[in-house]
Amino acid sequence: MTSPSTVSAAQLLAWQSTSEAAPLVIDVRSAAEFDAVHVRGAYHVPLPTLGEHTRELADHLAHDDRVVLVCQSGVRAEQGRRHLAAVGLEHAQVLDGGVAAYEQAGGDVVRGRRAWALERQVRLTAGSLVVTGLAAGRFVSPRARLLAAAIGTGLTVSALTDTCAMGAALARMPWNRDHTDPEPTDTLDRLARRTRAA
Structure with missing residues (x-):
């Protein structure tokens, strides 16, 4: 409804x-x-x-x-x-x-x-950063996992405030600005x- x-x-x-x-x-x-x-x-x-x-x-x-x-x-x-x-x-x-x-x-x-729709770009970027943070945390330094935590925190804040800082940043990227x-x-x-x- x-x-x-x-x-x-x-x-x-x-x-x-x-x-x-x-x-x-x-x-x-x-x-x-x-x-x-x-x-x-x-x-x-x-x-x-x-x-x-x-x-x-x-x-x-x-x-x-x-x-x-x-x-x-x-x-x-x-x-x-x-x-x-x-x-x-x-x-x-x-x-x-x-x-x-x-x-x-x-x-x-x-x-x-x-x-690509902006929401799809956000999902790809956020997911890639989380995977990178977790992999780097396993193979490079445990502190690299903080990247995954930061992205998770950002997504939570985004949902709670109904805004998207990552989307706003991606909208300014060259592949989105050629239009x-x-x-x-x-x-x-x-x-x-x-x-x-x-």
């Missing part, structure tokens, strides 16, 4: 099938993730941009009856929803299950160059044109 702050992929598809109820879909993932696959017609507003320009975005979104935020798993979209709620935009919802759930439900997506995030002014202009046309 989904809460009022989330919407299922099936419900989003139902809304999209009627022109008068079609929601505004905003994808808060990185440019690399958005370029790899996104909901057709979604606006790309990366989470850092949303966080820095929350008030301006909320002003443009206030006229939309339905706003659905999308990411890979729902964590970043929920962070975006909280940013918007903090400035008074209470009706934004998060797509439960993210882009993968939408596609699995039969939703229309646009595919581009394949890139460029849209300029905030361009994003705001696109939303303003959409509002005027409605």
Whole structure:
């Protein structure tokens, strides 16, 4: 059962099938993730941009009856929803299950160059560091196991605070930066044109 702050992929598809109820879909993932696959017609507003320009975005979104935020798993979209709620935009919802759930439900997506999702990169990096720390602790020095402990502690803090420092660091890596995030002014202009046309 989904809460009022989330919407299922099936419900989003139902809304999209009627022109008068079609929601505004905003994808808060990185440019690399958005370029790899996104909901057709979604606006790309990366989470850092949303966080820095929350008030301006909320002003443009206030006229939309339905706003659905999308990411890979729902964590970043929920962070975006909280940013918007903090400035008074209470009706934004998060797509439960993210882009993968939408596609699995039969939703229309646009595919581009394949890139690993940020969450997958975090799992690979964290897992590799834990294995390295444990192996080095066995064969080099027992103190190397502290690396595994540090990663475990970081993952625990990440879960408790619903943030991800490793993900933020990985998003700045060159392989994730060869895709460029849209300029905030361009994003705001696109939303303003959409509002005027409605």
